Amino acid sequence: MLAVFAAGALGALLLRKHDAAANIWGNCMAIIGSGAGLLISGAALFHGTVPAFSVDSSLPLLAFSIRIDQLSAFFMLVISLVAFFCSIYALDYVRHYYGKYSIGMLGFFYNAFIASMIIVVTAQNALFFLVAWEVMALASYFLVIYERRETASIRAGSLYFIMTHAGTAFIMIAFLLMYRATGSFEFADFRDGMAAASPLVKNAIFISALIGFGVKAGVIPLHVWLPSAHPAAPSHVSALMSGVMIKTGIYMMVRIYLDILPGSYLWWGLALMIAGSISSLLGVLYALSEHDLKKLLAYHSIENVGIILLGLGSALVFSSFGMTSLAALGLAAALFHTMNHATFKALLFLGAGSVIAATHTRNIEKYGGLIRLMPQTAFFFLIGSMAISALPPLNGFFSEWLTFQALFQGVAGFDVVTKVIFILSIGSLALTGGLAAACFVKAFGITFLARPRSEQAERARETGMLPRVAMAALSLLIAGLGLFSGLVLRTLAKVTGSMANLRGVESADVAQFKSVSLQNGFGEVSMPALFIGIIVASAVVAAAVAVLTRKRRTETGPTWDCGSDLTPRMEITATGFSRSLITISRGVLRPSSDTEIEYHDASRYFPRTGTVTMGLHDIYQTFIYKPLHDLTTMLAAQVTKVQSGNINVYILYIFLTLIGLLFFMDLQS
Amino acid sequence: MNMAAIPYWLLQILLIPALSPLFIGVTRRIKARFQNRRGASVFQPYRDFWKLFHKDEIISEDASWIFRVAPYLIFAVTLVIGASIPLVSTGLSNTLTGDLLVVVYLIALGTFFLALAGIDTGSAFGGFGSSREMMVAALTEGGLVLSLLTLALISKSANLTAISANIGSLSFPSFTPIILAFISFSIALLAETCRYPFDNPSTHLELTMIHEAMILEYSGKRLALMEWASANKYLIFIALGANLFFPRGIADSLELIPVILALAVFAGKASLFCIAIAVLESSIAKLRIFRLPDLLFTSFVISVIAIGLVN
Numbered sequence: 001m002l003a004v005f006a007a008g009a010l011g012a013l014l015l016r017k018h019d020a021a022a023n024i025w026g027n028c029m030a031i032i033g034s035g036a037g038l039l040i041s042g043a044a045l046f047h048g049t050v051p052a053f054s055v056d057s058s059l060p061l062l063a064f065s066i067r068i069d070q071l072s073a074f075f076m077l078v079i080s081l082v083a084f085f086c087s088i089y090a091l092d093y094v095r096h097y098y099g100k101y102s103i104g105m106l107g108f109f110y111n112a113f114i115a116s117m118i119i120v121v122t123a124q125n126a127l128f129f130l131v132a133w134e135v136m137a138l139a140s141y142f143l144v145i146y147e148r149r150e151t152a153s154i155r156a157g158s159l160y161f162i163m164t165h166a167g168t169a170f171i172m173i174a175f176l177l178m179y180r181a182t183g184s185f186e187f188a189d190f191r192d193g194m195a196a197a198s199p200l201v202k203n204a205i206f207i208s209a210l211i212g213f214g215v216k217a218g219v220i221p222l223h224v225w226l227p228s229a230h231p232a233a234p235s236h237v238s239a240l241m242s243g244v245m246i247k248t249g250i251y252m253m254v255r256i257y258l259d260i261l262p263g264s265y266l267w268w269g270l271a272l273m274i275a276g277s278i279s280s281l282l283g284v285l286y287a288l289s290e291h292d293l294k295k296l297l298a299y300h301s302i303e304n305v306g307i308i309l310l311g312l313g314s315a316l317v318f319s320s321f322g323m324t325s326l327a328a329l330g331l332a333a334a335l336f337h338t339m340n341h342a343t344f345k346a347l348l349f350l351g352a353g354s355v356i357a358a359t360h361t362r363n364i365e366k367y368g369g370l371i372r373l374m375p376q377t378a379f380f381f382l383i384g385s386m387a388i389s390a391l392p393p394l395n396g397f398f399s400e401w402l403t404f405q406a407l408f409q410g411v412a413g414f415d416v417v418t419k420v421i422f423i424l425s426i427g428s429l430a431l432t433g434g435l436a437a438a439c440f441v442k443a444f445g446i447t448f449l450a451r452p453r454s455e456q457a458e459r460a461r462e463t464g465m466l467p468r469v470a471m472a473a474l475s476l477l478i479a480g481l482g483l484f485s486g487l488v489l490r491t492l493a494k495v496t497g498s499m500a501n502l503r504g505v506e507s508a509d510v511a512q513f514k515s516v517s518l519q520n521g522f523g524e525v526s527m528p529a530l531f532i533g534i535i536v537a538s539a540v541v542a543a544a545v546a547v548l549t550r551k552r553r554t555e556t557g558p559t560w561d562c563g564s565d566l567t568p569r570m571e572i573t574a575t576g577f578s579r580s581l582i583t584i585s586r587g588v589l590r591p592s593s594d595t596e597i598e599y600h601d602a603s604r605y606f607p608r609t610g611t612v613t614m615g616l617h618d619i620y621q622t623f624i625y626k627p628l629h630d631l632t633t634m635l636a637a638q639v640t641k642v643q644s645g646n647i648n649v650y651i652l653y654i655f656l657t658l659i660g661l662l663f664f665m666d667l668q669s
Numbered sequence: 670m671n672m673a674a675i676p677y678w679l680l681q682i683l684l685i686p687a688l689s690p691l692f693i694g695v696t697r698r699i700k701a702r703f704q705n706r707r708g709a710s711v712f713q714p715y716r717d718f719w720k721l722f723h724k725d726e727i728i729s730e731d732a733s734w735i736f737r738v739a740p741y742l743i744f745a746v747t748l749v750i751g752a753s754i755p756l757v758s759t760g761l762s763n764t765l766t767g768d769l770l771v772v773v774y775l776i777a778l779g780t781f782f783l784a785l786a787g788i789d790t791g792s793a794f795g796g797f798g799s800s801r802e803m804m805v806a807a808l809t810e811g812g813l814v815l816s817l818l819t820l821a822l823i824s825k826s827a828n829l830t831a832i833s834a835n836i837g838s839l840s841f842p843s844f845t846p847i848i849l850a851f852i853s854f855s856i857a858l859l860a861e862t863c864r865y866p867f868d869n870p871s872t873h874l875e876l877t878m879i880h881e882a883m884i885l886e887y888s889g890k891r892l893a894l895m896e897w898a899s900a901n902k903y904l905i906f907i908a909l910g911a912n913l914f915f916p917r918g919i920a921d922s923l924e925l926i927p928v929i930l931a932l933a934v935f936a937g938k939a940s941l942f943c944i945a946i947a948v949l950e951s952s953i954a955k956l957r958i959f960r961l962p963d964l965l966f967t968s969f970v971i972s973v974i975a976i977g978l979v980n
Contacts, residue, residue, distance in 0.1 A: 369791075371733040382735075391778045392771060401770050404814075405827075411976060412822060423815070423976050427969060430773075430814040434807030437777055441784040441803050450791035451731050515765060523827040529765035533752070537745035541894070545722075545741070549890045552725050559729040559790045559886060572788065572796025580804045584962045 001036040004029050005115035009108045016104020023094045026107020030087040030114055037080030037118055044073035045491065052124070061185050062127040066119070070498035071259065075121040075251045078339050081477075082243045082346045083114045086236040089350050089470035092463075093236055096357055106146060110237065113139035117240075120248050126175040126185040133171070133248075137164045140245060143237045144229045156228035163225040167215030174208040174256070177201055187260060191500055195262045202261055206268050209256050210275075217249030218302045219309065220279045221620050226302060227286070231294030231362065235353020238294060242301040243346040247338050250308055257316055258331065258499045269316030270421050272309050277428040280306025284435040285585055288442070288578040289616050292362045293352045296443055297345065300388060303432060304341040307403060308334045310425050314406045317418065319501055325519070328496040328507035330406040335492055337399035340481060344387040344396060347474040351381035354463035354471075355447060359456040364446050364574045368453040373460045378448040380471040385440035387478045390433045393530035395481035400433060402489075402509075402516075405523045409508070438581060446574045453568045485527045486511045575614055582616075590617040674761070677923050678752075681761050685751030685908070688936075689900035690714035692907065692943050697871075699947035714900065718893045726889030729790040739786035740887070740894035746779040747901035754905065755833035755912045757931040758920040762830045769817040769827050772909075773810065776861065779898070780806045787883030794875055798882025805860050805867055805879065805961060812968030813857040819850035819975040820913055829913065837916035849975035851914045856968035858906045863899070864946060866956040866964070877955060904939065911938040 008029025015022040043049060054065035068076065090110070094103060116139055119132035141164070145157035179185055181201055182193030194202070211222065218226040230242050253272075257264060283303030290296040311334030318327035354377045355370060356362055371378040387396040407429065410422040452458040462468075481488060489511040496502055510517050517524035559566055582591050594613045642653075694711035701708025728736065753766040753775075766775075780802065787799035821827040823846065824835030836847070860867045863880040872878050873885075884895045912919055918934030920927035956964065 369731070371735070378733075386778075386781070389777070389781060390774060391781055392774050397774055401768070401774075404770055408818065408821070408827065411818075419977070423973055426818065427811045427815060427973065430811045431807065433774070434777065434810035437781050438803035438807045441781060441788070441799060445785055445788035445796075445799065449733060449735065449785065449789045450796075517764075521826060522821070523768050523770075524764050525768045525771055526765035530749075530771065533749045533766060534742075534745060537748045538741050541745045541748070542741045545890055545894065548722055552723070552889065554726045554728060554889070556730045556732075557727045559731055559792045561792075566791070566793075568791065570793045571791050572793065572800060577796065577800045577803075580800060580958065581807065583959065584804070584808075 001033055001040060002115055002119070004033040004036060005111045008033060009111035009115070012104045012107025012111065014104070015107075016102055019098040019103040020095075022104040022107050023098075024091065026103070026111060027087045027091045027094070030090075030111055031084060033111070034080040034083035034087060034114060037076055038084060041068065041073040041076035041080060044068045045070060045077060045494065048494070054124075062131075063125045063186070064128055065124040065186070066122045067124040068122050070495045071251070071254065072122045074335060074339075074492070074495045075247065076118055078247065078342045079114070079117050079121065079244050082240060082342050085470040085474050086239050086346060086350070088473075089239075089353070089467045090234075090236040092466040093353060093357065094234070097234070101146060101148070105142070106234070109139045109142045109146075113143060113237070113240065113245075117245060117248060121251050124187045126178070126187065126190075130168070130172065130175070133168065136245070136248070137161075137168070140229075140233075140237075140241060143233045143241075145232070146234060146237075147232065150232070152228070153232040156225075156232040160225040160229035163215055163222070167212045167222070170208040170212030170215075171252075172212075174205045174212060177205050177208070178260070187255075190260045191262075194260060199265070203265070205256070205261065206265075209253065210271070213249035213252045214275070215249070217246050217253070217305045217309075218279075219275050219305060220282050220302060221624055223279070223283075223302050224620050224625065227290075227295050227298045230298040230301070231292060235294070235349055235356065238298075238353070239346040239349035242298055242349060243342040246301060246305060247342065250305065250312070250334070250338055253312065254331070254334070254499075257312075258319065258327075258501045260500070262501065264316045264320045264501070266317060266320045266418070269313045269318075269320060270418065272313030272316060273421055273425050274313075276306045276309030276313055277425050278306070279303065279309065280432045281428045281435075282588065284432050284439060285582070285589055286616070288435065288439045289582050289589065289591070291364045291574050293355065293364050293367075293443065293447065294349070294362055296364070296439070297348050297352060300348075300436065300439070301341070301345060303436065304337065304345070304388070307400065307429065307432065308337050308341070310334075310429060311337060311403045311406055314403075314410055314422070314425075317410060317414075318406075321414075324502050324505040325508040326406065326409050328493070328502050328505050329402070329409070329509055329518075331496045331499070331502070332489060332492045332507055332509070333399060333402035333406045335495060336402055336485075336489065339488075340387070340395045340399045340478075343474055343477050343481065344384045344394075347380060347384040347471055347478065348388065350467065350471050350474070351377055351384060354467055355381075355460075358460035358463065359454075361454075361456055364443065366454040367447040367457050368568060368571065369449070369451045369457060370460055371448040373452075373457075374448075374462045376468050377463055377471065378444075380468075380475050381448065382444055383475040383478055385444045387482075389437040389440045391437070393482050393527055393534060395478050395485065398482055398485040398516075398525070398527055400429070401523075401525055404429060405509075405518060408522065409518075435581070439578070442574055442577045446572075446577065450571045451568045453571065482527055483531055484513065486513045486516045489516055579614070590619055591615070592617050674923055677758065677761055677928065680928075681756055682748065682752045684756050685901050685904050686748065686897065688939075689904040690718060690897065692904050692939055693900045695940060696943045696947050696950075699944055700951055703947065703951035714896075718897055721888075721893035721896075722890050724889045726891060728888075728891075729792075729886050731791045732789050732886070735782070736786050736789040736886075737891070739782040739789075740891040740898070742782050743779045744894045744898040744901070746775050747898050747905065750775050750905055751901065753829065754908055755830045755916070755919060756908055757935055758923060758928050759830050759834040759837075759916075760921060760923040762828070764828060767828045767830050769821060769829055769832075770814070772829065773814055773817070776902070777806065777810070779902070783880075783883055783895075786887075790886040792886055794878075794882045794885050797875070798879050798885075801879045801958060802883060804958075805965070808962055808965040809857050809860045809968070812853050812965060812972055813861070815969065815972035815976060816850040816853040816857065817909075817913070819846050819972060819979060822976065822979045823847070829909070833912050833916045833919055834921065836913065837919060837921075846975040846978040847914060849971050849978070851910070853968045853972035853975065854910060854914065856964055858910060859946075859949075860961075860965060862903045862906050865950040866953055867961055869955055907939050907942040908935070910942060911935065 012026035052067035116136035287299035315330030515526035784799035787795035920931035
């Protein structure tokens with residue numbers, strides 16, 4: 001399978017002179033590769049086989065070892081699934097880059113990106129993992145700056161580059177600490193050796209892993225790169241980055257916290273839950289204030305990572321109390337949401353890509369009325385919007401329900417601090433659900449409904465056949481994951497049961513196709529009943545009304561305009577739609593509004609044009625990254641004093657270091 | 670399910686749409702009395718719906734299929750909710766869709782399509798109505814979930830029918846959290862059913878309307894469905910308030926006499942809610958829209974305290 005990706009990457013590079021050939025070769029190889037990935041991971045997940053191989057390298061400590069256990073298989077399945085549909089979409093979508101940018105390069109990095117993600121979630125050696133992690137970071141960096149003539153892309157890429165490497169530094173610290181404790185870089189040895197490690201080391205590992213992988217997962221306040229980097233890439237790559245790449249951070253958190261480190265401390269879980277609450281709430285609030293369709297979706301990824309962390313955090317809390325079956329429930333909720341988010345976020349990004357390709361703008365205010373011009377894209381985007389807003393009967397609702405249930409179980413029977421954090425997490429999850437619905441009413445309503453607000457929107461055409469096939473398949477997947485959630489949950493129990501800390505533990509739920517309930521009878525939901533209920537009720541209502549009003553006519557006429565001439569300028573804008581919610585949360589969001597008025601003359605009584613720019617102050621820039629940047633620059637300035645440029649002085653430095661080292665050796669022995 | 674329960678299930682499903690116009694009529698009638706008017710008959714809403722179903726319909730040429738489908742879907746969702754909540758007997762236990770989160774998110778599903786329909790015609794009013802509605806709905810959800818969760822924690826089940834049965838059987842009900850949760854729920858009730866101080870159900874003034882703004886472009890049968898669905902939602906929230914927080918009088922079996930008695934008690938309790946809402950609407954002013962979050966936040970905090978008191 002990896003060979004297929006390699007062939008895809010190199011073949012695309014060789015064919016870079018011929019756009020069409022490079023596109024077809026690169027994406028077909030990606031389709032075949034991810035299809036193979038689907039089969040392998042599916043086999044590993046459903047049959048319980050654990051394919052593994054290991055090749056020693058000539059370098060010490062580095063071994064190319066891959067082992068697909070249940071957790072790896074699950075993440076590999078999610079990656080392959082999304083990559084499969086994104087590649088189908090790309091076959092047609094990439095065509096609008098012909099002649100503008102090199103298609104061969106795109107195919108090369110795209111295949112490298114998918115392959116490295118799959119290695120990241122299957123590698124069993126920390127150094128090999130880091131190599132794959134770095135390839136993934138670099139490949140995605142080059143995909144972010146793919147539209148290299150856009151300065152915004154370059155800026156986004158640079159920020160991403162810096163942030164991801166700062167994160168990698170923390171990951172290295174975590175691995176080195178584990179190496180010190182165990183004397184090996186193999187995950188299996190970590191697992192055996194970490195039991196003896198001191199609490200201090202474990203806490204240090206927890207914190208560095210949280211920061212290191214938190215950067216990749218986009219946990220606030222480490223998220224600054226995400227909203228600018230994801231939208232800058234081509235849309236099918238954005239779908240992969242937002243839907244799947246950030247999940248590699250989640251994967252490693254699960255791997256380290258629940259598999260490698262034995263036992264967990266209470267504060268770990270609470271810290272994850274607090275981080276999750278903040279990320280989910282702030283993520284959706286920033287999304288509300290965003291008018292760039294792809295940036296809006298990127299902020300929603302932050303929100304959904306927050307929801308996943310709520311499930312994972314509750315799992316860690318339960319695990320620290322020894323309530324392993326509830327911990328399995330929390331983890332199952334987190335994993336279920338991981339998979340669901342991958343499907344609907346990929347769908348939404350693909351839909352956004354089609355809209356952008358049709359209108360040539362990412363500004364949501366320039367859309368409108370696209371439901372008539374692109375009816376199928378609109379329908380698929382609506383499915384994605386409903387799923388991400390956790391509306392029943394789709395899959396997003398089920399995983400949020402499961403997360404809620406895990407959190408509900410935590411409210412009863414803990415000490416006050418833990419209890420309060422659980423209650424506030426429930427509150428923030430409920431609020432997040434409501435705000436996400438508000439945001440997607442905005443995103444869908446302003447984009448697809450009412451009348452076109454610009455000439456570009458009037459000229460939009462439905463997207464090609466292959467993109468629609470990919471989006472239709474993802475929509476079906478979303479509905480299917482909702483309908484068959486009981487069966488999916490049963491499969492997930494295998495994954496949670498394979499974790500070292502939860503080995504063989506039964507999850508605290510009873511999962512059947514008919515309904516899913518908790519063992520203590522606290523909650524029960526039946527997704528098939530919801531599907532049938534809503535569909536049957538709608539059909540009955542429609543039939544009854546049709547019979548009752550069969551003699552009545554339905555005419556069309558203009559929208560009531562109060563006697564004026566109704567223009568698209570009078571429709572509500574995205575800014576206007578979300579402004580009230582933003583004004584309410586001004587304490588956190590710090591909205592800005594700059595008013596510029598040009599006057600006809602010096603009298604300042606007759607304005608010619610007035611412009612109001614509404615935005616948000618970048619508080620992370622001002623309060624976290626700017627001081628950090630200043631500090632680094634200052635330190636660097638101090639360090640330059642050492643660098644005189646005189647070669648004699650450098651030789652003196654080497655000499656002094658040698659003497660110092662000799663003294664050090666002496667002290668040691 | 671045994672065959673004998675089928676008539677009761679039919680009653681359960683049809684009760685909300687059958688009675689909801691009546692309680693809208695009752696509320697209007699009481700409000701009219703407060704305004705020194707005689708007011709229309711309590712059956713006027715039924716006549717209005719009948720009239721609207723017999724009228725031709727005009728749909729905006731800018732409207733898409735969302736606008737056309739939304740009324741059916743929204744009405745259907747209220748039917749599903751009506752079948753999921755305790756109404757007259759806890760013997761009709763719906764374990765499939767009776768979870769409190771299912772009901773809260775089904776309500777959100779209706780709101781989602783209502784707001785989309787508001788934007789769809791490109792009218793300035795509809796868009797603003799949708800924006801306000803989503804603002805209120807988003808902020809209400811926290812208080813609503815937590816207030817119902819208080820009851821769920823007391824009765825150790827999140828199933829609404831089970832909650833009703835358990836709260837009713839408490840020999841000495843843990844009173845304080847229930848009362849606090851009820852206060853929190855009442856605020857959510859007023860917000861979700863478009864009542865004072867959140868929305869004015871009888872205005873068409875662009876500065877104040879929320880719900881009416883979204884359905885402004887509807888006419889004929891679809892307007893009837895929208896209004897009727899809104900009435901259903903009103904009765905659903907009243908039923909939740911009456912049967913979850915004060916479940917006395919609800920039948921616990923499926924026999925004819927207790928169920929008829931329970932129906933009478935339910936009508937009485939619902940009328941009391943209507944009177945309370947009418948008194949409230951006649952005695953307070955509508956709040957400025959940016960003061961509403963304060964009230965909704967209060968609802969949230971009160972229910973957090975209520976959960977804190979559950980042990």
